[in-house]
Amino acid sequence: MIEYDVIVIGAGVAGFTAGADLAGKGYKVAVVTTGEPTVCLSTGCIDLCAGPSAREGLEALPDEHPLRRLSLADMEAALNGFKKTMDDLALTYTGGLDVNRKVLSALGSFKTTCLVPDTMAASPQTNDEAIHIVTFEGLKDFYPAYILSRFPQASFSVYDAGASTTMGIASRFEQGLFREAFVAWLEGQRIRENKIGIPAVLGLEDTQGVLREIEYHLERPVFEVPTLPPSMPGRRLFNALKAHFRNQGGDIYWSWPVAGVEKTGHLVEAVFTPTDGKPNSLNARAFILASGSFVGGGLTATRETIVENIFHLPVFVPSARAGWFEDNYFSANHAISRAGVLADSSFRPEGAGFENVFVCGGILAHAQILKFGCGNGLSLTTGYAAAKACAEYLS
Amino acid sequence: MNFEHCMRCTICVENCPVFRVNPAFPGPKQAGPDAQRFRSKREKAVDEWVLLCSQCKRCEMSCPSGVEPAQIILEAQQRFGAEHPHTPAHLLFANNYYLSALGSLTAPVANRVAATATGRKIFNAFGIATSIPFPPFRFRKLSREKKTRSRSGRKVAFFYGCFINFYRPDIGRKIIRLLQYFGIDVVLPPQWCCGLPALGNGNLSLARSFALKNAASLSNYVDAGYDILYSCTSCGLCLLHDYQRILDVPQAKKIAERTFDLHEYLLRLINDGDIEPAFTEVRRALAYHIPCHLRALKIGYPAVKLLERIPGLSCAVLDDSCCGLSGSYGFKKSNEATAMELGRRAVYRISKTGAEAIVADCGSCRMQLGALSELEAFDPVEILCESLNICAPKTG
Numbered sequence: 001m002i003e004y005d006v007i008v009i010g011a012g013v014a015g016f017t018a019g020a021d022l023a024g025k026g027y028k029v030a031v032v033t034t035g036e037p038t039v040c041l042s043t044g045c046i047d048l049c050a051g052p053s054a055r056e057g058l059e060a061l062p063d064e065h066p067l068r069r070l071s072l073a074d075m076e077a078a079l080n081g082f083k084k085t086m087d088d089l090a091l092t093y094t095g096g097l098d099v100n101r102k103v104l105s106a107l108g109s110f111k112t113t114c115l116v117p118d119t120m121a122a123s124p125q126t127n128d129e130a131i132h133i134v135t136f137e138g139l140k141d142f143y144p145a146y147i148l149s150r151f152p153q154a155s156f157s158v159y160d161a162g163a164s165t166t167m168g169i170a171s172r173f174e175q176g177l178f179r180e181a182f183v184a185w186l187e188g189q190r191i192r193e194n195k196i197g198i199p200a201v202l203g204l205e206d207t208q209g210v211l212r213e214i215e216y217h218l219e220r221p222v223f224e225v226p227t228l229p230p231s232m233p234g235r236r237l238f239n240a241l242k243a244h245f246r247n248q249g250g251d252i253y254w255s256w257p258v259a260g261v262e263k264t265g266h267l268v269e270a271v272f273t274p275t276d277g278k279p280n281s282l283n284a285r286a287f288i289l290a291s292g293s294f295v296g297g298g299l300t301a302t303r304e305t306i307v308e309n310i311f312h313l314p315v316f317v318p319s320a321r322a323g324w325f326e327d328n329y330f331s332a333n334h335a336i337s338r339a340g341v342l343a344d345s346s347f348r349p350e351g352a353g354f355e356n357v358f359v360c361g362g363i364l365a366h367a368q369i370l371k372f373g374c375g376n377g378l379s380l381t382t383g384y385a386a387a388k389a390c391a392e393y394l395s
Numbered sequence: 396m397n398f399e400h401c402m403r404c405t406i407c408v409e410n411c412p413v414f415r416v417n418p419a420f421p422g423p424k425q426a427g428p429d430a431q432r433f434r435s436k437r438e439k440a441v442d443e444w445v446l447l448c449s450q451c452k453r454c455e456m457s458c459p460s461g462v463e464p465a466q467i468i469l470e471a472q473q474r475f476g477a478e479h480p481h482t483p484a485h486l487l488f489a490n491n492y493y494l495s496a497l498g499s500l501t502a503p504v505a506n507r508v509a510a511t512a513t514g515r516k517i518f519n520a521f522g523i524a525t526s527i528p529f530p531p532f533r534f535r536k537l538s539r540e541k542k543t544r545s546r547s548g549r550k551v552a553f554f555y556g557c558f559i560n561f562y563r564p565d566i567g568r569k570i571i572r573l574l575q576y577f578g579i580d581v582v583l584p585p586q587w588c589c590g591l592p593a594l595g596n597g598n599l600s601l602a603r604s605f606a607l608k609n610a611a612s613l614s615n616y617v618d619a620g621y622d623i624l625y626s627c628t629s630c631g632l633c634l635l636h637d638y639q640r641i642l643d644v645p646q647a648k649k650i651a652e653r654t655f656d657l658h659e660y661l662l663r664l665i666n667d668g669d670i671e672p673a674f675t676e677v678r679r680a681l682a683y684h685i686p687c688h689l690r691a692l693k694i695g696y697p698a699v700k701l702l703e704r705i706p707g708l709s710c711a712v713l714d715d716s717c718c719g720l721s722g723s724y725g726f727k728k729s730n731e732a733t734a735m736e737l738g739r740r741a742v743y744r745i746s747k748t749g750a751e752a753i754v755a756d757c758g759s760c761r762m763q764l765g766a767l768s769e770l771e772a773f774d775p776v777e778i779l780c781e782s783l784n785i786c787a788p789k790t791g
Contacts, residue, residue, distance in 0.1 A: 003666070030695075035457050035458040035459035035460070036406045036410070036458075036459060038459070040409065041404055041406070162418075163418060165408075167408060168415070168418065171415045171416065229404060229405050229406075230405040230406070230409045235409055239715070246712065252714075254456045254457075254690055254693070255455060255690075255691070255693055256693055257461060275635075276639055276651045277635050277648075277651030277653075277654055278652050278653070278654075278655075280694070296459065297459055297460070
């Protein structure tokens with residue numbers, strides 16, 4: 001029988017943040033996960049709350065929003081801890097609560113975010129900036145024409161990288177000879193604009209180094225434009241979170257879907273996974289549920305209702321099924337985005353009666369991530385807070 | 396899980412080592428769930444590129460929806476193999492067990508021939524790559540070891556696998572000594588190749604005949620109260636997973652319930668308080684390359700937990716890279732470039748840790764990484780034995 005102090009279910013931003021915090025405090029922590037998380041599909045930016053600044057946005061949030069459970073001091077501590085950790089892992093983030101920054105998207109529109117990865121720090125802030133977009137022969141889902149249609153002073157050029165997927169091109173950017181050839185070609189384009197935008201394919205390992213190398217030769221700022229999945233910046237963030245968790249001494253169990261739970265009274269004792277042979281279970285004193293929302297696998301919608309898949313916690317269901325969606329597909333107000341697990345101020349699930357279960361991340365009810373622009377940031381800060389509550393419980 | 400659960404998030408593609416370096420392979424999403432929609436039993440298989448998959452299972456480990464692309468591809472590989480003539484390299488590697496038995500019997504001659512330029516030419520003519528040296532055969536196979544007895548009543552049957560038997564019987568002997576040290580009875584049951592090389596080379600019927608023979612033998616030992624131990628993670632995955640899922644072995648479930656990874660077994664005994672090893676200091680800085688199939692076993696990394704108990708040892712755990720060799724995969728000329736590029740990347744990551752030596756459970760990972768990095772590559776058992784001062788007896 002394997003014993004841990006804490007088992008975290010889910011390997012996303014919330015799970016790894018909570019896990020690494022607890023492991024750093026000396027607890028024996030394991031993360032179990034079905035597969036890789038939705039952060040791999042994200043832009044790698046940390047959105048906390050839409051608005052001119054996250055601070056102002058947070059004040060305007062409705063009372064039931066999970067971010068309301070956190071004090072500003074905790075939020076600041078979570079963000080600063082994250083920035084410090086990522087900086088040590090050569091994945092620098094800039095920004096903070098006081099100002100939201102804009103990041104140019106592949107559609108030519110802007111997204112607002114709280115913390116920006118270094119490779120997007122030079123992203124233009126207004127449409128009248130003169131930018132040059134580089135794209136790659138055959139790269140699907142990235143069309144410079146979208147950006148050009150919104151930027152009057154923009155032009156583009158196309159490079160043949162010999163690969164047509166983001167992963168394939170990123171892999172080539174890790175080779176010195178490829179980078180030299182690319183830079184030489186780019187210099188030959190005689191670009192007049194002040195900034196150069198490249199889809200986010202500048203390698204996986206030492207992206208900042210690659211970016212600096214191009215900036216050095218072209219003598220102007222270069223920025224990455226986030227792409228549709230597969231998203232390299234999302235994967236870089238995932239890799240860094242994983243490395244940090246492991247550096248703190250945590251264990252990871254891949255492909256370990258939780259299929260059953262053992263409990264006595266108000267305590268969860270163990271979780272199980274199905275195997276080909278003998279039963280596989282892990283015991284712990286406390287559990288953190290960070291299994292995400294529908295896409296992440298934490299919630300499942302049935303014909304009648306919405307269920308939480310691991311502990312069968314009570315789920316806040318916004319209305320009868322007919323009212324889950326609005327007619328406008330692109331609306332940010334679909335009622336279903338409110339669905340999730342209600343948490344109290346100590347991040348324990350409400351109405352479940354478990355003493356040693358904590359919940360954080362996208363599974364939280366009323367998050368409305370699209371409406372309030374809190375993707376990744378909600379997970380980061382609630383992960384921090386759940387770890388804090390869990391540590392209090394354990395001691 | 397059904398291929399229709401795939402939501403096309405492409406996370407598996409990002410995790411596919413072959414896709415990263417070989418543009419000819421369309422990746423696990425296209426080769427697995429996507430192509431599955433178009434595969435019909437009434438038409439001959441035309442998807443030759445499924446043979447480019449190395450079956451590392453990383454796609455399955457990463458899928459958030461529980462789809463098993465590698466399993467879908469493995470089935471497609473078997474179908475392609477059944478409907479098309481096999482290349483000499485595929486045939487030879489599928490029959491690796493018999494080939495190695497012959498090589499071991501004639502070890503002094505076979506090793507000398509394999510090391511010469513002519514030997515390499517012969518290999519190449521059969522489509523076998525020679526970028527890294529083929530491991531030398533050992534004359535005294537492990538299967539010739541006698542069974543051992545103790546009084547503790549804990550008894551195990553050791554499934555050693557071809558690599559230990561034909562190439563590194565010394566590691567096998569160390570494993571036996573290690574188990575004896577803890578007072579465990581060890582027997583070496585009659586056994587054949589686990590069948591994975593045959594599966595990997597699209598030879599389902601051969602794999603099944605190996606599997607049935609092994610299962611008949613191992614199930615007798617399970618009935619007699621033995622636990623089955625394996626040390627090769629790929630053999631283990633085949634015994635636990637493929638015997639049930641694709642080879643349709645009747646006793647598979649029964650065997651799987653009593654089969655353990657060697658380190659997993661020892662760790663369980665330690666956690667249950669049954670044994671308490673007195674590890675002594677080992678001054679080494681190691682990089683632990685996690686074999687893909689150890690990940691796929693879903694048992695965590697038990698050898699890491701054991702090594703952590705050794706004073707003086709530093710061990711960096713690396714589980715993001717595939718060594719590229721994947722058993723016989725990288726030894727085929729058609730996959731040589733892929734395997735070498737992946738090996739180079741894995742070695743680069745190892746070199747960044749500043750480790751003086753490599754440790755890995757899998758013999759083929761060690762072969763590849765050892766040859767490309769010129770560092771020593773150990774089985775975790777060798778380090779455990781070093782710490783416990785256990786030496787394998789010299790043999791003639």
